[in-house]
């Protein structure tokens with residue numbers, strides 16, 4: 060099969076990581092990425108040899124900044140088999156019309172509504188739902204994290220209900236305009252949308268969520284309480300987490316007591332941009348009491364959705380089965396299992 064030609068529309072936190080991940084796959088070619096303004100990220104993309112596409116009206120601004128462009132965003136769409144749309148949430152409907160007109164496939168991100176595509180994606184939970192589709196949506200960072208663990212627990216132990224409290228990072232590390240910078244801010248619209256978003260992939264799951272924004276940029280933490288249809292021991296639960304795809308068991312006994320040390324571990328692993336693609340679950344923070352399982356998981360919001368975008372491309376082009384794609388993506392990105 061010929062390599063799939065991938066264009067990335069929007070080169071911010073998620074887009075730049077998707078581009079790097081596509082470059083690491085032997086069955087995909089990166090056609091280029093798009094930027095709307097001639098910022099430092101446009102310069103670093105060009106310096107890395109990545110063709111840059113811009114809106115037609117922005118070409119003079121890029122010329123003035125001395126940044127070489129390969130063409131317009133319409134040219135990028137025309138040259139690609141699929142566009143991974145990584146623009147900020149809400150631009151999606153406008154972009155979808157362009158992809159439809161050009162007859163191209165596209166993946167949207169979690170900032171867009173599920174209704175935009177009618178199908179949402181997670182590699183572990185529902186790889187086959189995007190099989191051959193023209194459009195799909197990779198769910199948000201928090202939803203991806205919840206689906207990685209809850210989908211396996213539901214498959215193995217039939218979840219009766221799940222209740223999750225999310226402590227959300229206030230901004231990404233490269234963002235200096237969002238907050239709070241010294242406060243905790245509860246989401247007062249309850250239950251929060253995160254549970255509903257999980258249901259966009261597993262509609263039968265009984266899940267409710269609450270969330271608090273915290274003045275940190277590193278990661279989110281999710282405190283999960285799940286009632287299981289099958290009583291298992293704490294040890295059996297730990298063994299189950301150890302086998303879950305893209306879940307990394309960590310222990311406070313190894314000095315991994317907080318998100319600070321997890322991101323230090325990510326830096327030690329030497330991956331691109333110090334990313335932690337796996338959802339990190341504290342093995343010594345897993346506990347079964349009766350039929351109820353308690354655990355904490357940490358989510359690197361900038362990167363956990365990246366391997367899912369790659370798998371979603373393979374599902375939409377019917378390239379291989381889910382477990383095969385997960386293993387292939389993992390090998391390319393240096394993820395253990």
Ligand code: NAD
Pocket residue numbers: 068069070071072073074093094095096145146147148149150168169170171198199200231360361364
């Ligand atoms: P971002 O702001 O970091 O990047 C967006 C990029 O799109 C920027 O480069 C911007 O210049 C560009 N852009 C803006 N308007 C555009 C347009 N009309 N056409 C082309 N490019 C345009 O945003 P992000 O954090 O990467 O988020 C992208 C999507 O991924 C959103 O749907 C978001 O909800 C989702 N997401 C974000 C995170 C996260 O933690 N940052 C995690 C998971 C999913």
